[in-house]
């Protein structure tokens with residue numbers, strides 16, 4: 001059981017509080033920090049929170065508080081983590097952990113030195129669909145993962161600070177690339193070292209300094225590729241999709257736009273449909289329970305359970321740091337237009353990962369390349385001679 005100081009009364013503070021009070025209701029938000037007193041008070045009344053304050057320090061040091069949750073703009077994460085670590089309180093921080101890897105590393109060092117539970121709140125690796133898909137990958141249902149693609153696109157964020165590079169630290173690559181990179185990393189294996197990246201990023205549509213569109217590839221030591229596609233200028237809502245290609249199987253996950261709930265309204269719904277929905281009229285794609293479907297519920301259950309048992313959750317500040325290092329390399333690559341190395345200062349996974357090997361023997365002299373039933377009913381085998389390397393075909 002934990003008492004929480006929620007830092008930030010904005011969009012994500014709301015989602016986190018709904019999630020805590022809605023499910024694990026033995027955990028409670030006891031104090032809300034907002035720089036604007038009226039906003040803090042309104043947030044407290046809405047969620048049944050007993051105290052509000054305009055002092056981040058007072059919220060963190062509130063004697064009743066065990067866990068500090070950070071839902072503030074990116075430029076304030078470091079300051080908030082510093083306060084929580086000095087107070088020796090457990091701390092869960094939203095994504096991205098830092099505006100760059102140097103900030104993230106400082107935060108990682110602080111929480112580890114303080115010896116507290118630390119959670120990197122990457123909700124999208126906890127969506128019910130993703131958790132089930134990851135379990136299937138773990139049990140070997142798709143063989144070895146060779147490619148994991150993750151896409152997050154929407155028409156752009158909801159607050160001024162996201163669009164201001166000095167505050168946010170970057171554009172869509174930082175804001176949403178962090179989700180996609182961590183999703184692919186989970187599918188490929190968090191113990192496999194990300195070695196190099198290739199990234200394209202550009203400002204195509206919006207009048208901003210940072211990039212509003214980006215694509216990239218993260219190469220892992222075993223040869224697997226994590227691909228991300230992110231946009232702040234996509235029209236039509238919020239598109240969250242993942243694809244996993246394994247040597248023995250495939251997974252497609254659609255987390256948001258097309259979840260099986262479709263609705264048509266001629267007159268208009270007149271109210272909230274789903275995050276970043278662009279229309280309230282015509283065909284709509286609402287989402288049953290966003291707090292659950294976006295992974296907040298399972299994520300916070302894992303994080304509060306870790307707090308209770310004095311362990312660490314599945315996603316820690318170390319993961320946040322790795323993601324920031326990958327993104328720093330992506331920014332270098334977008335500039336240099338070359339593959340750039342991922343310069344991890346701390347690596348806690350496998351020292352060496354072998355290349356993916358899915359070769360199959362057909363008989364003692366041949367490897368099986370491919371088997372296919374043809375329209376005439378026969379089965380065609382494509383074989384490779386192990387000694388000569390010659391490829392032949394055989395009909396059965």
Ligand SMILES: NC(=O)c1ccc[n+]([C@@H]2O[C@H](COP(=O)([O-])OP(=O)(O)OC[C@H]3O[C@@H](n4cnc5c(N)ncnc54)[C@H](O)[C@@H]3O)[C@@H](O)[C@H]2O)c1
Nearest residue numbers: 008009010011012013035071072073074094095096123159
């Ligand atoms: N899926 C997710 O995990 C997810 C989704 C959205 C946002 N986020 C992250 O959450 C964080 C906050 O984003 P948001 O969407 O809630 O933003 P928001 O703009 O909706 O809310 C931010 C809050 O911080 C306050 N704030 C702004 N500047 C401040 C300052 N200088 N000092 C103190 N308070 C200040 C604002 O008034 C607001 O209450 C960001 O790091 C963002 O990346 C995560």
